[in-house]
Amino acid sequence: xxxxxxxxxxxxxxxxxxxxxxxxxxxxxxxxxxxxxxxxxxxxxxxxxxxxxxxxxxxxxxxxxxxxxxxxxxxxxxxxxxxxxxxxxxxxxxxxxxxxxxxxxxxxxxxxxxxxxxxxxxxxxxxxxxxxxxxxxxx
Numbered sequence: 001x002x003x004x005x006x007x008x009x010x011x012x013x014x015x016x017x018x019x020x021x022x023x024x025x026x027x028x029x030x031x032x033x034x035x036x037x038x039x040x041x042x043x044x045x046x047x048x049x050x051x052x053x054x055x056x057x058x059x060x061x062x063x064x065x066x067x068x069x070x071x072x073x074x075x076x077x078x079x080x081x082x083x084x085x086x087x088x089x090x091x092x093x094x095x096x097x098x099x100x101x102x103x104x105x106x107x108x109x110x111x112x113x114x115x116x117x118x119x120x121x122x123x124x125x126x127x128x129x130x131x132x133x134x135x136x137x138x139x
Contacts, residue, residue, distance in 0.1 A: 001043060001046065001047065005033075005035075005043060006047060008032070008033040008034055009033055009044055009047050011032055012030075012032045012052070013048065015029065016029070016056045017059060020059040020060050020063060020082060020083055021060075021063075021081065021082055021083035022083060023083065023085075024056060026041055026052055026053070029052055057093050058097065060083055060084060060090075061082075061097050063081075063082045064078050064081075064090070064094060064102065065105065067081060067082070068102060068105050068106040071106060075087070075091070075106060078106075079091075090102070
């Protein structure tokens with residue numbers, strides 16, 4: 001992969017980081033990277049170790065966790081606020097990445113993290129991928 005492709009892939013990744021709540025799909029992201037959708041998906045996975053969809057959903061779940069910790073929005077409101085259009089898919093993906101349902105996560109106390117700086121809290125609460133939550137919960 002050449003340097004120009006990596007720069008364009010980073011631009012698409014940055015778009016996902018900034019605009020996670022917008023409807024984003026592979027063809028739109030591929031246009032940002034000036035690639036065909038298939039080439040974009042393969043190149044993104046090779047460069048970042050996960051599919052564009054997986055990366056975007058991780059960003060959305062990361063933001064959803066922050067909104068759920070605040071406690072002033074319902075799970076449904078959080079689902080739509082982070083750009084998901086299906087409550088069922090959102091809940092399934094949240095549970096897969098976090099290890100508990102959005103409702104259980106929202107109901108649990110989060111006061112112990114109140115004194116932690118936001119930059120550290122973001123790192124410590126980042127969702128894990130590839131079933132890591134379920135194996136970590138068993139340990």
